[in-house]
Structure formats: C-alpha cells, structure tokens
Amino acid sequence: MLSRLCQAIGSVLKLLDEEEVFLSLLPQDILCHGSSFLFSNMKRLQTLRINKIATSKLARLVKSPRSGINSTTVEKLSVVLSSSDLPERSICQLLSSLTCLLRVWTVHNLDLSEFKIKAHLFICLLSHQGPLSITFHKDSLQQLAEFVYDAHDEDLTQLFLEKTDGDLSPCSLSWDVLYYLIRGAKKHVTLDLAEGRFNLTNIPSLLTVLDTVRFKRISARFVRAALKEIYRKRAGHLIAKLLRASADLINLSMRELDSTDCNSLCFALHYSDGVKLNLLNSIIPNNETENIVRLLQRVSDLRIDRKLLLNFLRVSKGMEKQGYSMSALLTALNYKLDFSGHSSISSGRFGQENADPLSLSVMDCTAISSVIETSVCHTELVLYDCQADDSALECLFPILHKVHLRLSNGLLCQFLTLILNSPMAMSLKWASSLSKALGKQLDLSDTPLNYRTCESLQLVLDYTEELTDLNLSHCQITDACLDLLAPHLNKIMNLDLTGNDITDKGVQRLCSALEGNSFTKTICLCDNQITETGLLMEEARFVTLHAGTMRHAKQPNNSVTKYVGSQSRMEETRMTSKRQDQMEQFDPELEVNNGKIIYRFRCSTGGLFMCRATGLVFLIKGAGCVEYNVVHWDMRLLCETHYEPAGPLYDIKMPTGEMYELHLPHCETQVDAIGNLSVVHTHENILEFMAPVKMTKTHIAVNVCRLSLYGIVDKNNQDCKKIRGQVLLFLEPDISDEQQRIWVFLLPSSVPLLEIKEQQQEYQFIQTSSNCKLLLNSKYTLIAKKAKRIQPKESLFESLHAGNYHPTYEVFLDKSVNQLRIKIQRKITGKGKITFRTAWNRLIILKAKQVCPQGNMHHNKTKWKSDLCEIIEDLTSDHLKKLKHLMRNCANHIPASKLEETNEDRYELVNLIVESWGFKESVKAIKEFMNKLPRKDDFVKKRLEPYLTV
Known part of the structure; x- marks a missing residue:
C-alpha cells in the first residue's frame, strides 16, 4: 500500500464514528510511514483484522514514542494467516510482534481462531498482563488445555482460564483434564454437553463442582442421569446449582421416562422456581402424570407435544375436584394450546404419529374448555391437523370469546354448520363468540360452501368487529351466496372471490x-x-381477468396494463424479418454490489453485440455504454394478466449512446411454443406488452425507444412443455470430517450462470456440460450410486424466475469419493406403471478445492448457523415475535407463510433466515434487527461480531 493511499484512508477514518469502525488491513506490503498515516488519528477501533506484514510494521511503530499510535484501543483484534503451513520460526516472529503490540495497545479480545499451531507457542500470550480475552482455534485450544493440565502449574492454569474466559465448549477433553481445570477455576467454566460428548459415569464428580460450571448445550440424556443421581442422594441443594448452570432448563425431550425418572423430575421441580421444562415427545407413565402436573406452578415455560398436552389436560381436569387450579398448566404453556402436528418433532418413531390427524373427544374438548375458562387473558388455541365430532366441538363454544382460534377449514365449516343447526338464540350467541375468536383474517379457500353454510357465515360476519381479510377463493360461491354476504362487505377490507361461479348479475348486485x-x-x-x-x-x-381477454384496468397501485401489437402482427413481423446481422460476442465487465452483479459493456462503434454471460443481444447505434443487471419480477403487475415470467427480468440502462433493438434469450424448443411468448417492458409501474420484430430458435427481438425493465413472459398453464435447461453443480467439500456435499440446480437455460455462482460463491463450481431438455411441471429424480444420501428423492421442475434460485437436490458423499456418475431422470406415470427417462447423464470429477480468499467462507457460514441458533434461542418470546415482525416488514422480507411454517422451532427459523438471505446478508439483517429489539448485550455481540468483517 502506497503511503499517499494510507494517508487518504486515514483521513477518511478520522471522520467515522469510532464505535463503528471495522478495519481489515491485509497488505502484501506497507511502509511504516504508511501505517502511521492510517492510525495516527484513530484512538479507538471496533474491529481490526491484520496479517503478518501489518503486525510486524505496527509492532515496530509502537516502539517509537513519536509514532503517534501508542494510545489506540481495539475492541477486537483478529490476526489472519496467509498460509496454514508457515514455518515455526515465522510463527514465533509473528507472535513476538503481536506480544509487543499488546504491551502498548489496549486490546480487549484477540481472535486467533485461524491459528492452528503447537500449544507451547501461545505461552507468551497467556502471560500478557491486562484484561485480554483470546479466542483460539478449537484444535489449538484442545492442545493448550492438555498442555496446561500436564504442567499442573497453578499460575499457568489461572492465566489460561482468564485468557479464554473459561470457555472450554469447543473442546472434547478427557474428564481428568476437565475436572482439573474446573477445580482450578476462580470464575465460571463453560462446557458443551451435547449428545455423546460426556461420559455419564463422571456425573457424580461433576455435581461436586457445579458452582463453577455453565453449560453451552446440555443433552436430555445427561439431564436425565444427573437428576437421577441428585434424587438418589436426596441433594436438593444441587438442583439450584444444576439449573443455574443450564440456564434454568430441564431438557428431557425424546425420552421414555420410568417411575424413577418421574420421581427425580418431581424432586427437581420441588426445589425449583421459574424453570423451563422440555418434555417434547417424551413418554410418561400414566400413574406418574398427576405428580408432575401438581408441580407445574414451578414451571415458567413448558414445551410438550400434542398427545402429552392432552394427557396433562385430562389429568388436570380430574384434579379439579381436589382443589387443583388448571391455570398453572395454562401459565406454564404461555397461554397457548397447540394441537397441530407442528407442535411435535416429525422425525424418528414419532414422525408418523404426528402426521396423522388428532382425534379430540368430548372429554378432551371439555378439558380444553375448562382450562381456558380459568385464564385471565386470551389464549391461543391451535387446532390444525385435528378432527372432532359435533358434540365435542359444542363444548368449545362457551370459551371461544376468550381465545385466538387457528384451525383447519374443515373444522371451521363444522363450527359454521353447528351454528346454523342450533336454536336461534344459541346460534346468535355462538356466531358472536366465533367471530371474536377468528381475529382479523378468515381463510376458507378451496372449501366448497353451499347456501346453508353461507347463511351461517353471514351470522358470523354480522358480529365481526376485527375481521379485515376474507378469502373465499375456489369455494363454489354462487350469485345467491354472494347476495347473503354483500351487506357485510363494509367490514371487509380485502375480499378474494377467485375461482367461483359468480355471473354478471352477481357483479351488478355487488x-x-x-x-x-x-x-x-x-x-x-x-x-x-x-x-x-x-x-x-x-x-x-375489482381485480379480475376473464379467460382469453386482456382488460385495461387500474391495479391497486394505480399502474396500468397495456397490450401493444397482435398475434397477426407478430407473425407478419417474424415472416418479413429476413436480414442476417453480423454479431460480435463480448465478455462484460462485472461489478458486484451487495450480492448483485452489474454487467457493463462499452463499444467504440455501433453494431450487434451478444453478451456471453447473459445471452442478451444489443443493436447499438454508434459508440456507447450499456449497464444491466437481473432484478426480481414484481408479480403484482402480472396478477391481472394471463402471463407469467418465462425468463429473468433485466434492468437495462445506457448512460451513453443509443440502442434501438434488444434480443432476449428464451428456452423454448418448439416453434408453436415460441409464438406464445411476449416481451414485457416495465416503466414506472406500467406494463407494456411489446410486439416482437423477430423470433429465432434462441432469441426474441423487440424495438426499444427507452430503457428500463425488460423480460420475456409466457401464457399461463403451459404444462408439459419441454424447454432447454441446465444442470449446475456446486461442491461443498467440508460439511464434516467424513462427508462432502454437492448442491444440484435444475434451471432454465436463460438463467445466467454468473448469478448462481454469486449466490453460491462459498462453494466450488463443478465445470461440466450442463445442457439438457426438461419438461415443465414434471417430476425428476437424481441417481448417483456412490452417494450416501440424496434429498429430496424427487422434485417437481418449475420454471421459476420471480426470486432467488434454490438448489433442487443435495447429494451427500464420502470424502474419499473423487468421481461419480450423476443421472437426472424424468418420472413417467401412465397405464398403471411408472417408468423413467434419462434427461441428463454425466461423469463428474471432483477436484481438490483450491486455496482462495474465500477459503474460510464455508466454515464461517456453518459456524454462523450455530451462533445464530444461540442468539435466537436466547431471545424471549416477546423478542422472537418482534423479530418475526421485523423480518416480515423489511425491504427483502420473508413471507409470513414461510415464517408461520417454522412455528416455534427456532432451528427451522435459523435455516429459513440463512437460506432466504444468504450468509452475508443474513448477518447484516440480524445485526440491524438486534439493534431494533433492542439486544445489544455482550451475549449477542460476542456471537455476531466475528461475521461483520467477513
């Protein structure tokens, strides 16, 4: 780095808020003078990343009292190695420079997680005087812990525990080493006791040192054994210590508990208060349930599956006569009774049970009604994946005014039928209760409604006060049914009547x-x-489209849909356009900004130019510059047309020069199918359907007068149509010590390869011939004999262009596999048999991953998921609700339906965040959301900051 560049950067840094400065200094060469320019005006840095060269120069500078950089404070200092194979002498020189720098600068956290070196070399850093915490590579931390144990030196042990903040969770240490370090600790030691990481025979010894232990993770197997041991000793004082170490969590999920286990749990609850109890998918003997239920007033957060919930409710109901208050159960459940299949983990031996509908009896519904009756506030009642007869549902009407009801359409229709068949006074009372329970949205889509059911719905609408959105799409609504509902439309903001039997007369009355x-x-x-x-x-x-007719109507956002040209005009143009142009291909300049690729092409003379990266062709008059990038389709503008996207949407600009013809690539393989395509031009929320001037086997050309958004659209319902496709492979070589994974994409050929590479930049692209022909809306399977696992087993191929592109298959392989054959086959069903036809068949060679600046991206992404899990798990229920609200309403929002699918499974929410936004964008989003919650505490900062400079 030149000194004048360093001086310029230093001037900019001076203007920044010191609390927000994240500086990455990884030069190939830099002068001491230049380093002085950079840091002379910086008194405080949030994060600083430096390599060996920068460390050496800074160490020399701080030795000079006239350097002007001797009073710098760095919250987090990360040292990056250019190579993992540095000789020991070079590493010693680096650590010496680092030690010198630490003597002068105030550094709060030193990140050496990229250092995988011998433990004894770190001793000089452990001896540093001052409040410094060090983050080591997990292998180095393991070796260092064992080195300290072998030394058995009290001072060295204290230095090690102080510098690591007592965090031994990344290690898999023997019990002798762990016990020695825990006994020698003056502060808390953090351990990870996930499944399989701790020998249960050491529990008695661990219980003696619980005062100085905190658990990062704790398995149900460990908790079960620990509670048994405490109960055996009748050591009630150890319960408080165990809960303090495990963040007040008793995790007994996925366990089949016996009488001793239940007695141990009751003993623990007796000595607890405000404990979080996880019994999800656990099995409890019937004769022990009552004892546990009696102690639920000690529980602040109870997690149970729907079958155990029913069991608890029945037992609670039976205990009412003994003076037991059912409100304790409802309070522990945070006023939510969830009987849906999502309330349980759908895997293992419980998977099939949770997939089946849950039958609710009269006794069950009576118990539900009784517990809600005791509630002092509204209760959320979830009845998805449930079934009940009429007599059972009648038991719920008395408490509907106290619940927020979420249920299947079938059960809702059952409620409506009961209202209609009851005496008039009872009908009105029940209709009022149901209207209050339904809240702001009512969805009866795809549920046939007859006239009698609509009469009942009319009563509910008559009493509703909060309902704003009513979905009656595909319900077989007739004009007569609409007449019943029309008087109540003044209460409905958005009404969906799509796919019904409404005629002109019904519209007139509407x-x-x-x-x-x-x-x-x-x-x-x-x-x-x-x-x-x-x-x-x-x-x-009105939002409508009659079959075969494009109407000119205002959209909700006041945009206008126009259609330019006709089919006969297009045919005429195609037949008369005979000229053959000399075409010049080019590789565009690329600029990546926040994950978005901007393509740029400059020409000194006019002509016809084709972009190799996107397939776009420009006819340019004279010299000029074209800039273009892929953007998301706004599906709202197409909702009133009988068209859907058939290719990427490009935002095209021309800062200089003039373009008068644009050719867009298509994927069609048949001449008739090409005739159904159109080019759409979007400008200021106005759609313009343009008549092509030329159609070829690969492109559609249109004349352009102004540039903005251009894309190809196709008529709806183009099922069973064959298009040109591509199969793209990306290798993730290090998902574990034994396995690697290949991400497989099935995409239309018009999707630019560079767009997918940018989205998947943390993985290694596998170069192979990707061309194939794919049938829309057909199911495809992937076959690879050397694969350990392939998921999903089959996938429906759809031509999706509206958003991000997601992998179609995951192929898991052993690390030893360096070549394999992959087949993509189409599933053909007909005449009572199933056959398969190969669409793509290639031999794939897996090359060793090359070292590149992105080499740690996969590790970062994998660890990011783990740390994000911890952040999400630490959020309160209120913070979690606010987080989901922010995610629904941000610029690049996640649809509410997808958030709803995660239910209360926070791990699924983490997967959804990373898959929807990617690694880098999800880090930025979570940082912004944590500031808004607000959660700016050390717990969140410690887990978030390592990724803010990646």
Whole structure:
C-alpha cells in the first residue's frame, strides 16, 4: 500500500464514528510511514483484522514514542494467516510482534481462531498482563488445555482460564483434564454437553463442582442421569446449582421416562422456581402424570407435544375436584394450546404419529374448555391437523370469546354448520363468540360452501368487529351466496372471490352493495363466470381477468396494463424479418454490489453485440455504454394478466449512446411454443406488452425507444412443455470430517450462470456440460450410486424466475469419493406403471478445492448457523415475535407463510433466515434487527461480531 493511499484512508477514518469502525488491513506490503498515516488519528477501533506484514510494521511503530499510535484501543483484534503451513520460526516472529503490540495497545479480545499451531507457542500470550480475552482455534485450544493440565502449574492454569474466559465448549477433553481445570477455576467454566460428548459415569464428580460450571448445550440424556443421581442422594441443594448452570432448563425431550425418572423430575421441580421444562415427545407413565402436573406452578415455560398436552389436560381436569387450579398448566404453556402436528418433532418413531390427524373427544374438548375458562387473558388455541365430532366441538363454544382460534377449514365449516343447526338464540350467541375468536383474517379457500353454510357465515360476519381479510377463493360461491354476504362487505377490507361461479348479475348486485363503502379496498373476481367486462371497468376495486381477454384496468397501485401489437402482427413481423446481422460476442465487465452483479459493456462503434454471460443481444447505434443487471419480477403487475415470467427480468440502462433493438434469450424448443411468448417492458409501474420484430430458435427481438425493465413472459398453464435447461453443480467439500456435499440446480437455460455462482460463491463450481431438455411441471429424480444420501428423492421442475434460485437436490458423499456418475431422470406415470427417462447423464470429477480468499467462507457460514441458533434461542418470546415482525416488514422480507411454517422451532427459523438471505446478508439483517429489539448485550455481540468483517 502506497503511503499517499494510507494517508487518504486515514483521513477518511478520522471522520467515522469510532464505535463503528471495522478495519481489515491485509497488505502484501506497507511502509511504516504508511501505517502511521492510517492510525495516527484513530484512538479507538471496533474491529481490526491484520496479517503478518501489518503486525510486524505496527509492532515496530509502537516502539517509537513519536509514532503517534501508542494510545489506540481495539475492541477486537483478529490476526489472519496467509498460509496454514508457515514455518515455526515465522510463527514465533509473528507472535513476538503481536506480544509487543499488546504491551502498548489496549486490546480487549484477540481472535486467533485461524491459528492452528503447537500449544507451547501461545505461552507468551497467556502471560500478557491486562484484561485480554483470546479466542483460539478449537484444535489449538484442545492442545493448550492438555498442555496446561500436564504442567499442573497453578499460575499457568489461572492465566489460561482468564485468557479464554473459561470457555472450554469447543473442546472434547478427557474428564481428568476437565475436572482439573474446573477445580482450578476462580470464575465460571463453560462446557458443551451435547449428545455423546460426556461420559455419564463422571456425573457424580461433576455435581461436586457445579458452582463453577455453565453449560453451552446440555443433552436430555445427561439431564436425565444427573437428576437421577441428585434424587438418589436426596441433594436438593444441587438442583439450584444444576439449573443455574443450564440456564434454568430441564431438557428431557425424546425420552421414555420410568417411575424413577418421574420421581427425580418431581424432586427437581420441588426445589425449583421459574424453570423451563422440555418434555417434547417424551413418554410418561400414566400413574406418574398427576405428580408432575401438581408441580407445574414451578414451571415458567413448558414445551410438550400434542398427545402429552392432552394427557396433562385430562389429568388436570380430574384434579379439579381436589382443589387443583388448571391455570398453572395454562401459565406454564404461555397461554397457548397447540394441537397441530407442528407442535411435535416429525422425525424418528414419532414422525408418523404426528402426521396423522388428532382425534379430540368430548372429554378432551371439555378439558380444553375448562382450562381456558380459568385464564385471565386470551389464549391461543391451535387446532390444525385435528378432527372432532359435533358434540365435542359444542363444548368449545362457551370459551371461544376468550381465545385466538387457528384451525383447519374443515373444522371451521363444522363450527359454521353447528351454528346454523342450533336454536336461534344459541346460534346468535355462538356466531358472536366465533367471530371474536377468528381475529382479523378468515381463510376458507378451496372449501366448497353451499347456501346453508353461507347463511351461517353471514351470522358470523354480522358480529365481526376485527375481521379485515376474507378469502373465499375456489369455494363454489354462487350469485345467491354472494347476495347473503354483500351487506357485510363494509367490514371487509380485502375480499378474494377467485375461482367461483359468480355471473354478471352477481357483479351488478355487488356494485350496488359497494356504493357508499369506502372501507373495502380490493375484491378479486378472477376466473368467474363474468362475460360483461364493462361491469368491471365501473369499479376500480375489482381485480379480475376473464379467460382469453386482456382488460385495461387500474391495479391497486394505480399502474396500468397495456397490450401493444397482435398475434397477426407478430407473425407478419417474424415472416418479413429476413436480414442476417453480423454479431460480435463480448465478455462484460462485472461489478458486484451487495450480492448483485452489474454487467457493463462499452463499444467504440455501433453494431450487434451478444453478451456471453447473459445471452442478451444489443443493436447499438454508434459508440456507447450499456449497464444491466437481473432484478426480481414484481408479480403484482402480472396478477391481472394471463402471463407469467418465462425468463429473468433485466434492468437495462445506457448512460451513453443509443440502442434501438434488444434480443432476449428464451428456452423454448418448439416453434408453436415460441409464438406464445411476449416481451414485457416495465416503466414506472406500467406494463407494456411489446410486439416482437423477430423470433429465432434462441432469441426474441423487440424495438426499444427507452430503457428500463425488460423480460420475456409466457401464457399461463403451459404444462408439459419441454424447454432447454441446465444442470449446475456446486461442491461443498467440508460439511464434516467424513462427508462432502454437492448442491444440484435444475434451471432454465436463460438463467445466467454468473448469478448462481454469486449466490453460491462459498462453494466450488463443478465445470461440466450442463445442457439438457426438461419438461415443465414434471417430476425428476437424481441417481448417483456412490452417494450416501440424496434429498429430496424427487422434485417437481418449475420454471421459476420471480426470486432467488434454490438448489433442487443435495447429494451427500464420502470424502474419499473423487468421481461419480450423476443421472437426472424424468418420472413417467401412465397405464398403471411408472417408468423413467434419462434427461441428463454425466461423469463428474471432483477436484481438490483450491486455496482462495474465500477459503474460510464455508466454515464461517456453518459456524454462523450455530451462533445464530444461540442468539435466537436466547431471545424471549416477546423478542422472537418482534423479530418475526421485523423480518416480515423489511425491504427483502420473508413471507409470513414461510415464517408461520417454522412455528416455534427456532432451528427451522435459523435455516429459513440463512437460506432466504444468504450468509452475508443474513448477518447484516440480524445485526440491524438486534439493534431494533433492542439486544445489544455482550451475549449477542460476542456471537455476531466475528461475521461483520467477513
């Protein structure tokens, strides 16, 4: 780095907020003078990453009292090695320079997680005087702990524990080493007792030192054995210590408990208060349930599956006569009764049971009603994946006004039928209760509703006060049914009537009902029996598209849909356009900004130019510069048309020069299918369907007068159509010590390879011939004989262009596999038999991963998931709800439906965050969300900061 560049950067750093400065200094060469320019104005840095060269120069500078950089404070100092095979002499020189730097600078945390070197070389750092914590590579930490144990020196032991903050969780140490370090600790020692990491025979010894132990993770197997040992000794004082070490969590999930286990648990609860109890998918003997239920007032957070929940409710109901208050159970469940299949872990021996509908009897519903009756606040009642007869559901009506009800459409229709068949006074009372329980949204989509059911729904709508969104799509609604509902539309903001049997007469009466109604904003009438499109033009709130007709109507965002040209004009243009242009291919300049690739092409003369990266072709008049990038389709603009995306959407700009023809690549293999394609131009939320001037086997050309968003669209319902596709492979070589993984993408050929490479940059792209032909909406399977596991077993191929591209298959392999054959086969079902046809077949060679600057990306991403799990697990219920709200309402939001699927499974939420936003963007998003919650404490900072400079 040149000194003048360092001086310029130093001037910029001076202007920044010192609390937010994250500096990465990894030069190939830098002068001491230049280093002085960089740090002379910096008194405080949040994070500093340096390599061996920078460390050496800074160490020389701090020795000089006139350098001006002797009073610098660094919150976190990370040292990066250029190679993992440095000779011991070079490492000693580096550590010597680092020690010199630490004597002068104030460094709070030293990150040496990239150092995998011999333990004795770190002794000089352990001797550093001052409040310094050091993060070691897990292998180095393991060796260092064993080195300290072998030395048996009290001072060295204390220095080791102080510098590591007592965190031994990355290590897998023998019990002798662990016990020695725990006994010698003056502060807490953190251990990881996940499944299989601790010998249960050492529990008695561990219990004697619980005062100085904190658990990062703790397995149900360990907890079960520890509680048994404590109960055997009747050592109640150890319960408080065990809970303090495990963050007040008793985890007994996925265990089959016997009488001794239950007695041990009751003993623990007796000596506890505000404990978190996890009994998810556990099996408890019937004769022991009552004893556990009696002690639930000691539990602040109870996690149980739906079958155990029913068992607890039945027992609680039976104990009412003995003076037991059922409110303790409801309080422990945080006022949520979840009987859905998602309330349990759908795996192992419980998987099939959780997939089956849960039958609720009269006794069950009576118990549910009784416990909710004791509630002092609203209770969330989830009845998805449940079934019950009418007599059982009737037991729930008295408490519906006190619940927020979430249930399947089938059960909702059952409730509506019960309302209609009851006496008038009872009907009105039950309708009022149900309307309060349903909240703001009511979804009956894909549920046939007859006239009688609509009469019952009318009663519910009559009493509703909060309902704003009503979905009645594909419900076989007729004009007569609509007449019943129309008087209540003044309470509904958004009504979906898609796919019903509404005619022109129904629309006329609907228009009359809307007069004077300003509350209703949108009524969707797509795919009904409407012939008079003029009726739809009279009401701007109607969203509709009659089959075969493109109508000109205002969108909710006041955009306008226009159609330019006709099929005959397109055919004429295609037949008359005969000229052959001399085409020049080019490789574009690339600029990556926040994961988005911007392509750039400059030409000194006019002509026809084709981009090798995207397949786009530009006809340019004279010299000029074209900039373009892929953007997401706004599906709202296409919802009123009978078209869907058939290729990427490009944002094209031309800062200089003039373009008058644009060729977009398509994937079609048949001439007839090409005729169904159109080019769409979007400008200021206005869609313009453009007539092609030329169609070829690979491209569609249009004349352009102004540049913005251009893309190819296809008519809806183009099933069983064969298109050109591509199979892309990315290798993840280090998912574990024994396994590697290949991510397999099945994509249309028009998707640029560079876009996928950018999304998957942490993985190694496997170069092979990728071309193939794929049938839309057909199921494909992947076959690889050397694979340990392939998931999913089959996948539906869809031509998706609206968002990010996700892998189709995961192929797990042993590390020893260096070549394999992969086949992609289409599943063909017909005439009572299933056959397969090969669409793609290649021999794949797996090369050793090359060293590159992104070499630690996979490790970072994997560790990021682990640390993000800890952050999410540490959030309270209120913080978790607020986090999901922020995720739904941010710029690159995650759909509410996907967030809903994660339910209370925080690990699934972590997977959804990383898969939706990627590694880098998810780190940025979580940092922003933690600031807003707010969660700026050391627990979050410690786990978040390592990734903010990756």
